[in-house]
Amino acid sequence: MRRLGPIALCFHALFVAFILAPLLMVVAVSFTDKGYLSLPTDGLSLRWFRAILDNPDFIDAFWVSVWLALVSATIAVIIAVPASLAIARKKFPGREVIAAFLLSPLMIPHLVLGVAFLQFYSKIGLGGSFYGLLAAHVILITPYALRLALASATGLPREAEDAALTLGASRFTVFRRITLPLILPGVAGGWLLSFITSFDELTMSVFVASPATQTLPVRMYHHITQTIDPLIASVSTVLIVLTFGVMLILDRFYGLDKIFVGKG
Amino acid sequence: MSFLTLESLNKEFGDFTAVRDMNLTIEQGEFISLLGPSGCGKTTTLQMIAGLLPPTRGKILLDGKDITKTPPNKRGLGIVFQSYALFPHMTATENVAFGLEMRGVAKVERMDRARVALDQVKLGQFAHRYPKEMSGGQRQRVALARALVIEPPVLLLDEPLSNLDAKLREEMRIELRLLQQDIGVTTILVTHDQEEAxxxxxxxxxxxxxxxxxxxxxxxxxxxxxxxxxxxxxxxxNLIKARAAAGSQGQSVVIVDGHADTLTQNLTLALPGEALIEGESVTLSIRPEKFLMSKEGPGHKVEVQASIFMGASWLYRVNSPMGELFVTQPNTGAAGYAKGDTAYLSWPDDAVMLFSEAA
Amino acid sequence: MSAKALDKTPFLMTAPGVIFFIMLLGVPMLMTFLLSLHSYDFTTGIQPDWTISNYIEVLGDPYFHKIFGRTFGLALLVTVICVLIGVPEAYVLAHLPNPWRSVFLLVVLGPLLISVVVRTLGWALFFGGKGVLTMIASGLGFGEEPVSLMFTFTGMTIALVHVLVPFMVISVWASLQKIDPQSEDAALTLGASKLTVLYRITLPQVMPGILSGSIIVFALTASAFATPAIIGGRRMKVVATAAYDEYLSTLNWPLGAAIAVILLVVNIVIIVSYNKLVERRFAKVFE
Structure with missing residues (x-):
């Protein structure tokens, strides 16, 4: 391994500072004891974290986001697993078209998805409903679940399944005892990535959500466009801490770099 | 006069000593192999000679000059890496010409010389292929041409044939050796393959x-x-455990203790050599092909436990007075011994090597 | 094989996804496209006629020219900056000894998991009139006048680079992982200086990573909404925020739909032509 020079290390320090600065800023401001935006120079205070409890709309929005992400990620995985097995393992006419179709939301800007759903739901009377939001999120995150499932299904050793068949297992037993356990890490990773993508999504949801079905990012966005105060900083700090926990889990089990290669 | 000299070369990684007090002198034009199992320090030694790893202590002299502190890009040695380390974004010609370009050779000349070098390794018609479009053996030759075209004083080969299949490997051994003798370049080969060495x-x-x-x-x-x-x-x-017995002048006498399952008696052998200290543990070594095996004798009676036909030869595992032995006999066209057969085993005196160390 | 009946299993396995996608992706997208072909009247709403007047308006109006120009200029600038700082950072990361490498990989990639709203908020706190920039400026004796990057192009650029540079790092990082480190050693022993190795051996091999990182960053900047909306506001409209305003403020849906369709087409054209370019340029060289 070649050594890095002092210039490289200085650059690295600056880069890391650039990456962390806004996050640290948010955390710092959330601990202020003043009633306005300021750094906690006169000591730390938790008053803005207590203030979250007095703002049920943030808490409601948080639960909408959690529930939405849980359900949509689960549906996305249920769609993605059989599809990934078919696409990765079988040859059939239209295979590539189907794969491209199911991955296509990755190429569509969220804004375009948002306006499309806005018009569609207002036409069919689902405007602002939770189910509309749910369906939109499933469309948005299925490609993420599919891609990780595809990666596992492609690497699956055919021989292991054939061996199980020759040993007398039924097709279903082979799926349950051999195939599923082998693709499970990819599927679980896909679920988690889908969950986070849904949880963080703003641009599309801003068009689809009504005041009653506001997700946390949408609620925060509307708050920020009105006013930027320490309250929004404390909400963000809570989010940063929660995300950090999820990040450690993801990195522990999959490696962040593997999950993100080609995301976007 | 030695051409390349290693003087008490040491390499330590923390507490671990990878190479200890290596002293070696290599003559111009010589082909030297560093042979050993993985982790023996052979690749570390090569990397120190190449300048890719700084030695902890010791000196490297090339043609009388101390090059211990010379950076790799100033040493001018040619190296063929185990992975070939071709530049994937350059064609075969561009790969070979790279070293010449670094030496400031003009474009026309370096392309000419690269072509000649590729012809030398019989790759003339693949000059414009990218590494990805070539087979393992072809990539290996490009790597060789790339190392040789700069006319290095020393050629370093790091397990160059280990990624090739068995047949190609044997062909390349001969080809590489002939080419080396032809050019007369001093060569150091690192390998774990004793046949290759x-x-x-x-x-x-x-x-x-x-x-x-x-x-x-x-x-x-x-x-x-x-x-x-x-x-x-x-x-x-075959390594055989034994203990030394009292012997006379110019003779070592050892006793191989009887094995419960093969013979009840101890076997005493007299070998040419110095007298040994009585009772010392020693090890005998006899190569499988040194044995003479016959149906009637003379020799020690053995029982064939397993018989494998290898084409050019037969490989037997036999139960002998000295324990279990492997025996190779040339294939003469006649049928070999079968499992359960009894045979007689003898060997010339000088076939036995005696080591005064416990196996 | 041809005599054999077509195996239905793969179709059944992909059917839930395909049907769901046709109904909830295909239909809405098609409707948006059709909507963009209607005209709009501010008193009576969407008209039943068929026209390409919305496209003519978007493509002909200097107001929209400015917005599209700003958006793609922003995307280009953000991409260039991401290349300039993301590529060296990926190189540094790849050459850090463990455990530092794992720690900093987490630091650099982790923010991708944190909501864009939160990350942009951080910059808004820096940029605001009473923000840190003002404090630093007054601390350095530049007077008490607020220094604000809110609602500026510079502010948007900085925040978007922050949001998107991890994609560049990860993309280049993935390319670097594939390089045979011995190829760098080989160049060194052939007489190349360290700088030459970097320029002639390492950089060309990570080029696919740089290009794919660039395309991701460019596409995501061109369609970014949250960051331009919060930092740029109404004063620094980009395509996404302009479409948002057409839909939710002006209520001219057909015009908004036309903007969305143009954004989508440009996005797809860029991605597809990039893939073609990569296939042509690198197919022979890299796996």
Whole structure:
């Protein structure tokens, strides 16, 4: 391994500072004891974290986001697993078209998805409903679940399944005892990535959500466009801490770099 | 006058000593192999010579000049890496011409010389292919041409044939050796394959745990290994535990203790050599092909336990007074011994090597 | 094989996804496209006629020219900056000894998991009139006048680079992982200086990573909404925020739909032509 020079290390320090600065800023401001935006120079205070409890709309929005992400990620995985097995393992006419179709939301800007759903739901009377939001999120995150499932299904050793068949297992037993356990890490990773993508999504949801079905990012966005105060900083700090926990889990089990290669 | 000299070369990684007090002198035009199992320090030694790893202590002299502190890009040595390390974004010609470009050779000339070098390794018609479009053997030749075209004083080969299949490997051994003799370039080969070392080298350095176990010409190394490690690592051998008995002048006498399952009596052998200290543990080594096996004798009676036909030869595992032995006999066209057959085993006196160390 | 009946299993396995996608992706997208072909009247709403007047308006109006120009200029600038700082950072990361490498990989990639709203908020706190920039400026004796990057192009650029540079790092990082480190050693022993190795051996091999990182960053900047909306506001409209305003403020849905369709087409054209370019350029060289 070649050594890095002092210039490289200085650059690295600056880069890391650039990456962390806004996050640290948010955390710092959330601990202020003043009633306005300021750094906690006169000591730390938790008053803005207590203030979250007095703002049920943030808490409601948080639960909408959690529930939405849980359900949509689960549906996305249920769609993605059989599809990934078919696409990765079988040859059939239209295979590539189907794969491209199911991955296509990755190429569509969220804004375009948002306006499309806005018009569609207002036409069919689902405007602002939770189910509309749910369906939109499933469309948005299925490609993420599919891609990780595809990666596992492609690497699956055919021989292991054939061996199980020759040993007398039924097709279903082979799926349950051999195939599923082998693709499970990819599927679980896909679920988690889908969950986070849904949880963080703003641009599309801003068009689809009504005041009653506001997700946390949408609620925060509307708050920020009105006013930027320490309250929004404390909400963000809570989010940063929660995300950090999820990040450690993801990195522990999959490696962040593997999950993100080609995301976007 | 030695051309390349290693003087008490040491490399330590923390507490671990990878190479210990290596002293080696290499003549111009010589082909030297560093042979040993993985982790013996042979690749570390090569990397120090190449300048890719700084030694902890010691000196490297090339043609009388100390090059210990010279950076790799100023040493001018040619290296063929185990992975070939071709530049994937350059064609074969561009790969070969790279070293010339670094030396400021004009474009026309370096392209000409690259072409000549590729012809030399019989790759003339693949000059414009990218590495990805070539087979393993072809990539290997490009790597060789790239290392040779700069006319290096020393050519370093790091397991160059280990990624090739068995047949190609044997062809390349001969080809590489002929090319080396043709050019006369001083060459150091790192390998864990004893056949490769035996077939190509003028001298072989056997390494073990960072130490040099023996330096010798291939035949000497094979016939007169200095210790059980070398005799076992270079070629195949049978190692037999024994203890020394009192002997007379010019004779070592050893006793092989009887094995419960093969014979009840102890076997006493008299071998040419110095008298040994009585009771000392020793090890005998006999190569499988040195045995003479016959139906009637003379020799020790053995029972064939397993018989494998290898094409050019037969390989037997036999139960003998000295325990279980492997025996190779040339295929003469006649049927070999079968499992359960009884036969007689003898050997010439000088076939037995005696090491005063416990196996 | 041809005599054999077509195996239905793969179709059944992909059917839930395909049907769901046709109904909830295909239909809405098609409707948006059709909507963009209607005209709009501010008193009576969407008209039943068929026209390409919305496209003519978007493509002909200097107001929209400015917005599209700003958006793609922003995307280009953000991409260039991401290349300039993301590529060296990926190189540094790849050459850090463990455990530092794992730690900093987490630091650099982790923010991708944190909501864009939160990350942009951090910059808004820096940029605001009473923000840190003002404090630093007054601390350095530049007077008490607020220094604000809110609602500026510079502010948007900085925040978007922050949001998107991890994609560049990860993309280049993935390319670097594939390089045979011995190829760098080989160049060194052939007489190349360290700088030459970097320029002639390492950089060309990570080029696919740089290109794919660039395309991701460019596409995501061109369609970014949250960051331009919060930092740029109404004063620094980009395509996404302009479409948002057409839909939710002006209520001219057909015009908004036309903007969305143009954004989508440009996005797809860029991605597809990039893939073609990569296939042509690198197919022979890299796996």
């Amino acid at each position: 035996l077939s190509m080298s003028d001298r072989i350095v056997v390494m073990k745990d960072g130490d040099m176990a023996q330096i010798a010409a291939p035949l000497d190394l094979y016939e007169r290994p200095l210790n059980t490690f070398v005799s076992d690592f270079v070629g195949k051998t």
